[in-house]
Amino acid sequence: MTLFLLLLLAAPDTAGVPSVPGEPGESGIADVLFAEYRLLFRDLLGRTCAFSPSCSVYGQEAMGTYGPVLGTMMALERWTRCHGGVSDSHGYAGRGPDGRVPDPLRPAGETTCWGRSLLPF
């Protein structure tokens, strides 16, 4: 426990602060817990998530959008999917530029634009 507290004191100012633009800010108890989770696993232990947004951000968004009951279920479901075997064969749309698999809470619509392929200019 003492070691943990020392680690917290030694952590940089940016620890636990969402580093990805668009990550939810801190407001309620759950948000503080998610920030602590990020501080411990991402900043101190160096764990990286296979997905983008990360599981903690996804869970935070899910709780903010669907409430604590459904949000917890969705967060835990995402957490069980986050493993080393995540590959393109799982139905995800490839990998992003950061090497992580895009898996937002609300999937974006199709980005295909056939019109551009056939524009005559």
Place this chain on the structure above:
Amino acid sequence: MLGTIAAALLIAAGPGADEGFADWLYASGEFSTAASEYLRILYENGGDTLAVPGASLRLARCWQELGRPLDALGLYDRLSIGLDGDGGAAALLGIGSVLEEMDRIDGSRAAYLDAASRAESPDLRDRGLVLAALMLAREGRWEESAAEIGAVAGRGGPLAGSAPGLAGMVASGADLPSRSPFWCGFASAVLPGSGQMLCGNVTDGLIALGVNGAMAFLLVESIRREEVAASVLTGWLGLSFYGGNVYGGARAAEGYNAARRRELLERITELLEEVPSASGSLP
């Protein structure tokens, strides 16, 4: 650096060569610099977009490529009103493509059909008809879409060579393999992880099965030992994991269906990329 090269080339080539250089930048995919060049050309023509329709069309396309769809839409709209014949039809194709990107499929199809009816050249007409037909495919109306593309092939126009293959590929959309989100969720409710496995996500399914089994074991064990706090905690966590597992089964089916559809759309896109460039005279 690019600006210096541009200036050197313009000096070497003399007056009148600037649109050619802008077109070269455009063809090279340097849309930002090309847009600046086209704007300069427009400025030199008193800002009259209809006086230099080719440069204006390409400027709108540059804006479209640079993620400024509303600016592109405004310019295409102006050109579609002011230009007759193939120029107006080309601008309407541009409007259709911007609306398609904005997921306004109905408006996009209407613009493509309008372009086809206004076009004078068979090539532009066929492009409009094929794109309008493809908008039906975007809405999952695969067979109607294939029939319309087949009709374009039957006309014997410039796209007659590409249309049959395209029609066949679009028609295959009706037979895409799919999984029911309801039944996959139900399967996961009966046996945790089975819905995920039915969609090919075996690792996810095994993890869901293991986690739910472990939570059930911990819950039973804590109840047997009459540990109230542990029972409440494991009960809440177990139910959350179980609910998440049911949701995960349904979600896996949606992901499976989306992936199969995405693969087909990508194959269609690849086929469209092989369609020969527009022939005939555009402004």
